[in-house]
Amino acid sequence: MPRFMGFVRMEEGVGTPPQALFEAMDAYIGERASSGVFVDGGGLYGTEDAVNFVVRQGEISRVDGPYAEAKEVVGGWSILQYDSLEEAVADQQSFAELHAKYWPEVTVISTLRQISTGPEAPGD
Numbered sequence: 146m147p148r149f150m151g152f153v154r155m156e157e158g159v160g161t162p163p164q165a166l167f168e169a170m171d172a173y174i175g176e177r178a179s180s181g182v183f184v185d186g187g188g189l190y191g192t193e194d195a196v197n198f199v200v201r202q203g204e205i206s207r208v209d210g211p212y213a214e215a216k217e218v219v220g221g222w223s224i225l226q227y228d229s230l231e232e233a234v235a236d237q238q239s240f241a242e243l244h245a246k247y248w249p250e251v252t253v254i255s256t257l258r259q260i261s262t263g264p265e266a267p268g269d
Contacts, residue, residue, distance in 0.1 A: 146226045147259055148184070149233050151240065153221040154254040157191055157211070166247035173243060177225070182236070186223030217254065224260070233257060 177183035195210035212218075227233040234257065241255040 146228060147230065147233070148224060148226045148262075150258050150260055151186070151223040151225060151237060152219050152254075152256040152258075153244075154217045154256065155220050155251055157215060157218045159251050162248050162251075166243065169243050169247055173240065177236075182225055182227060184224040184226060186221065186225075188221045189219060192218055230259065233259075 174183050174186070192210035192212050192215060195212070197208040197210075197212075199206050199208055225233065225236075227236065237255060237257040241253070244251075244253045244255065
């Protein structure tokens with residue numbers, strides 16, 4: 146069964162999502178957890194305490210947050226498993242629709258990527 150990682154990206158500092166979105170997400174995640182689709186996931190704090198290690202030309206440097214140059218940050222993540230890519234894409238659209246309905250004033254980018262289990266191509 147293919148596994149996927151979902152990301153939610155948005156501008157940093159947009160505030161706390163509305164309570165209605167939290168409630169809709171609780172129901173959405175609960176349904177998927179009980180069916181075995183939702184494996185794990187959660188929200189992320191802002192970049193104020195983030196730490197990046199940058200490897201450039203064999204040298205490592207540490208860059209502590211916050212990152213003023215960041216236009217958008219990952220605000221949440223999930224590990225999901227579906228029977229097919231088509232099912233995963235359709236469900237990711239449903240997830241995006243929750244944000245459009247309950248937090249329309251914020252631009253949110255909902256990304257879905259298949260998790261690699263080896264050197265094969267996605268869908269193999």
